[in-house]
Amino acid sequence: MKSTKPTILVVNDDGITAPGIKALISVMQELGRVVVVAPDSPQSGMGHAITIGKPLRLDRDDLYEGVEMYRCSGTPVDCVKLAVTRVFQGHKPDLCVSGINHGLNNGINVLYSGTMSAAVEGAIEHIPSIGFSLDDYTWQADFNHCLKYVREIAQQVLQNGLPVGTLLNVNFPNTPHIKGIKICRQANAKWAEEFDERVDPYKRPYYWLTGVFQLNDNGQDTDSWALDNHYASVVPVQFDMTAHHAIPVLNSWKFDV
Template sequence: MKKNKPTILVVNDDGITAPGIKALIYAMNDIGRVVVVAPDSPQSGMGHAITIGKPLRFDKEDLYEGIEMYKCSGTPVDCVKLAVNLVFKGKKPDLCVSGINHGLNNSINVLYSGTMSAAVEGAIESIPSIGFSLDDYTQQADFEPCVKYVKQIALQVLEHGLPTATLLNVNFPATPLKGIKICRQANAKWAEEFDERMDPHKRPYYWLTGVFQLNDQGEDTDVWALENGYVSVVPVQFDMTAHHAIPVLNSWKFND
């Protein structure tokens, strides 16, 4: 291996044995030296949660020949933090990639996603970072069509870098891929409901359900791109300041 090959941190939220991370590992292994740090069990929907108040387990794994791998008992964000502090010892990798997730992380889903939160944590650590997701929740999901685009996007980020405090949210439709579209996040949300059921002891319990509501007819959104067979690439920032609202708030009258 050439010494100038980039070092790539691979993380996910579906767990270290998930098919999606296997596809991402092999895609990145063609580009650089891969180090994997992933949860020891599925952590979907964890958002940017971190583990506080209980110890974390961090153990070496040997699932794929020639790949340095570790499993963590914590969240996807814990995985990135441990990778930076224990594996790289403060010397940052050249790239952090998260996924490939089973299920989309487009529009509002980016806020709940463990996949994207791992990538966000990478960006917070000033590591160029990308989250990848596929619109297929099954364990039989075919990630092969994604691999070409995963490599292309990763190579572009390695070559050009990313704007400060920015990362990429990449989603793949489960249809033949037409190409890449640079998009904005669609204005959409989940209209959630809780399905009430009864356990054998006649105590109620609840399953979260809901309907995806799209309030955006723009043809420049991630939802439009995915519905029309394109890979959506949305630049994301972790600065959540609503800058456009600052002048409005400055017009308010506060008592001294």
């Protein structure tokens, strides 16, 4: 008899051994049949990068008993592409979840995030997709306080689906007392970046990227406001990056060619 349980693809960017993906797997096992395809090493900040200049490895793994798992030598997006084409053989899973990321992906971070790019790739493949992140960068992060929200949001997506071309960016504050869920817009926020110059033993300079996250948005409907006020933020994201409001402006230009 064919199982009626939904099939759920789990991926991340912190690597297959990260505590965040272990927490996400445990919740998804309550909802359906879990298949994990995750990077074999951390891939944070990879954005939507794909591997085109070298071969990819995809190996079975038995890290967690009773879970079909594969470790991939590529990026988070590579993981989703290989999952769809090789693991599922073109039969799409019912849900793709990415994370739980060690660190926030609010504001402009969504563009750089490997966690969110994996979810975006899922949405491109017409799979309802969600990226989950927690405001704790440490390997010892405690995800327990956000797991019931992960389950509820995933359950809602399984039951209701998502608008075409849309996925969810979900972030959790680092507090044991989350007040609830807020549907938000992405805040106007960015990194004020600097490069810390240092010198190696051979007297050659090298650089570490540093910076401060700057919020340029006073709205109370943003993901940053929700997180600062101890809510889980849910932002609907789309991969169509067309600035539709700018088309009439550009059409008013007079091109002399």
